[in-house]
Amino acid sequence: MLYRSTNNQSPLVDFEQATIMGLAPDKGLYFPEKIPTLPSAFIRNIKSSSREDICFAVIKPFTGSSLPDETLYQIVSETVNFPIPLVKVEEDIYALELFHGPTMAFKDVGARFMSRCLGYFNRNNQNKLTVLVATSGDTGGAVASGFHNVEGIDVVILYPKGKVSKFQELQLTTFGGNVSALAVEGTFDQCQSMVKQAFADQELRHQKELTSANSINIARWLPQQFYYFFACQQWEFDQPPVFCVPSGNYGNICAGMMAFRTGLPVSHFVAACNANQAVKLYLDSGTYQSQQTVPTISNAMDVGDPSNFIRILELFEKEYSQVKKNLSAFTFSDAETSAILKSVYERTGYLMDTHGAVGYLGLQKYLSENTGVKGIFLETAHPLKFSNVVEPIIGATIPISPEAELLFSRDQLMETIPATYPALKDFLLAS
Ligand SMILES: *Cc1c(COP(=O)(O)O)cnc(C)c1O
Numbered sequence: 001m002l003y004r005s006t007n008n009q010s011p012l013v014d015f016e017q018a019t020i021m022g023l024a025p026d027k028g029l030y031f032p033e034k035i036p037t038l039p040s041a042f043i044r045n046i047k048s049s050s051r052e053d054i055c056f057a058v059i060k061p062f063t064g065s066s067l068p069d070e071t072l073y074q075i076v077s078e079t080v081n082f083p084i085p086l087v088k089v090e091e092d093i094y095a096l097e098l099f100h101g102p103t104m105a106f107k108d109v110g111a112r113f114m115s116r117c118l119g120y121f122n123r124n125n126q127n128k129l130t131v132l133v134a135t136s137g138d139t140g141g142a143v144a145s146g147f148h149n150v151e152g153i154d155v156v157i158l159y160p161k162g163k164v165s166k167f168q169e170l171q172l173t174t175f176g177g178n179v180s181a182l183a184v185e186g187t188f189d190q191c192q193s194m195v196k197q198a199f200a201d202q203e204l205r206h207q208k209e210l211t212s213a214n215s216i217n218i219a220r221w222l223p224q225q226f227y228y229f230f231a232c233q234q235w236e237f238d239q240p241p242v243f244c245v246p247s248g249n250y251g252n253i254c255a256g257m258m259a260f261r262t263g264l265p266v267s268h269f270v271a272a273c274n275a276n277q278a279v280k281l282y283l284d285s286g287t288y289q290s291q292q293t294v295p296t297i298s299n300a301m302d303v304g305d306p307s308n309f310i311r312i313l314e315l316f317e318k319e320y321s322q323v324k325k326n327l328s329a330f331t332f333s334d335a336e337t338s339a340i341l342k343s344v345y346e347r348t349g350y351l352m353d354t355h356g357a358v359g360y361l362g363l364q365k366y367l368s369e370n371t372g373v374k375g376i377f378l379e380t381a382h383p384l385k386f387s388n389v390v391e392p393i394i395g396a397t398i399p400i401s402p403e404a405e406l407l408f409s410r411d412q413l414m415e416t417i418p419a420t421y422p423a424l425k426d427f428l429l430a431s
Contacts, residue, residue: 001064003030003218006083006310015066016121019114019219022212029307031314038263044130046233048074052077055226056234058259062222067120075116076226079109086229086234089350092367092374093360094241096231099353103141103171104403105300105383106252109227110220111146118211119150129209130428132198134158134191138381140170140181143213148175155179156428158191161416167385174409174410182427186419197421198428206415208428211290215251216307228264231376240265242375244363246355247271247329248301250279250308252378257315257326267373271329272362274298274337279309280329286320297389298354301379332361338393340364345394349372351385353390 005007007028013021018030033302042049042057049057055076063072082100089095101108104150122129131153133143147155150251157172158382161183174183184191198204200213213220228243235241243266245253253271260266271279274296282288290305316322341357344350352360359377383390384398391397400408417423 001036001062002033004033004232005029006031006070006314017217019066019217020121020211021118022214022217029216029310031311032062035258035261035315040263043046043232043263044067045266046229049079049233051230051233052228054229055080055223058225058229058262058416059223061262062088062218063117067117071120075113075120076223078116078397079113080226080230080311081222082108084230086231086376087350088328089344089360090348093363094374094376095350095352095356095360095379096227096376097379098227099379099382099385101373102403104385105138105142106224106227106378107138107142107215107220107263108145110224110251111142111213113223114217114219115143115146115150115153115215118147119153122152122195125152125209127209129153129211131155131213132195132210132428133157133213134188134195135164135172136160136188137168138385139213139215141168143306144172144175144179144181144283146215147179148179152180154431155364156182156194157430158182158424160188160191161185163188165386165388167387167407170407170410173414175410179412180427180431182424183414183416184419185416190419192420193402194226194421194424198424201421201425204425215249221251221255221308221311224252225259225262225264227255227378228259228266229395232264235281235376237374240267242268242363242366242370242373243272244272244359244366244377246298246301246359246362246378246380247273247279248276248303248306250306250312252380253327255314257312260326261315267375268366268370269327270362270366270375271327272358272377273329273331274301274358275331275333276301276303277329277331278304278306279312280331282309283324283327283329297337298358300355301358328366330362330365332358336361341390341393349392351383351390351398352379353381353386355380355386356383
């Protein structure tokens with residue numbers, strides 16, 4: 001399998017090279033040159049297949065000869081070593097719970113897969129590879145957890161000091177070992193700009209091998225297909241489900257659409273968005289325009305210019321009519337999100353986080369306009385992760401899980417640095 005750049009100005013590369021490079025030299029995103037087709041017997045037999053076998057069959061055409069079968073099987077087994085249950089919330093509405101992994105959000109799946117791939121690709125390298133990321137909260141935790149103890153790789157995470165939740169900070173700072181957390185005295189944008197300067201600094205890069213664990217990396221994007229197949233495995237009806245995905249950068253939904261193009265039976269996709277609605281505006285008008293980012297209570301979805309949108313276009317040969325046929329988008333306000341979170345909790349006892357609540361709203365809206373279908377919304381994070389927002393909405397305390405309790409008992413290790421590039425460079429050269 002070879003990958004081309006969505007800008008079409010870069011050479012074709014294999015899975016290994018695309019993973020290591022992240023972004024193509026022409027600044028495009030990597031995309032499979034040809035979309036594979038799964039054997040129809042695979043879907044017919046999915047209910048009796050093991051989760052590991054499903055993942056292996058799904059991802060093998062994409063990784064090609066970059067990973068030996070045995071290694072790939074080991075990697076996918078470690079990637080999905082936690083439950084991903086499909087739970088009935090109400091008549092016709094199901095939740096696919098993606099928050100049972102180590103950092104309680106769906107980004108664990110992509111981060112665990114990518115970290116293990118990079119560890120393998122770097123196996124014969126005498127030099128350590130340093131993964132450098134800036135985070136506003138969720139991504140850093142998944143990356144830290146995914147790469148913790150991966151041989152040959154160091155992780156350096158920059159986060160804006162005092163601007164992530166306590167829970168998120170604990171997830172960044174309690175690993176230690178090969179994971180270093182830098183509390184930057186500045187904003188997330190400053191953290192991001194410091195990381196960009198490091199990647200552009202040729203002098204530094206001669207001394208340190210750097211890579212990013214950006215969400216556009218194919219090794220984070222493609223394994224997100226796995227749980228759409230797990231949903232299909234647990235689906236009990238003849239008619240395929242509608243999938244509603246709370247979306248920010250559109251990597252998650254775009255992975256589901258890739259699964260659909262390879263043969264997964266899906267009735268329709270719905271992108272549920274908060275006030276950040278660039279894709280909805282595209283579907284309404286046929287023209288795409290990036291928007292200013294608007295802050296909301298589902299802040300992991302606060303993206304004004306979603307990077308993966310281009311991949312959705314590629315999946316449908318850039319045909320607006322085809323995109324529209326398979327994808328709908330709805331936008332919801334914070335007030336609507338809070339109200340549904342509270343009312344579903346009071347009516348059914350099911351507690352969603354704010355991102356899942358946007359997903360519920362999207363599915364509910366689609367079902368109200370299209371009778372006779374059932375659907376699944378992706379619950380992308382555990383409500384505990386956003387307890388500072390969820391608890392006031394429901395007027396109750398969310399019970400702490402044993403995993404969370406453990407997190408609060410651990411020691412934090414971080415270094416505080418000013419928001420300047422020389423401070424980051426000093427740290428990198430000293431470590
Ligand atoms: C990252 C994230 C999203 C958005 O996912 P995309 O793949 O960027 O669309 C939604 N919910 C939560 C909890 C997240 O962390």
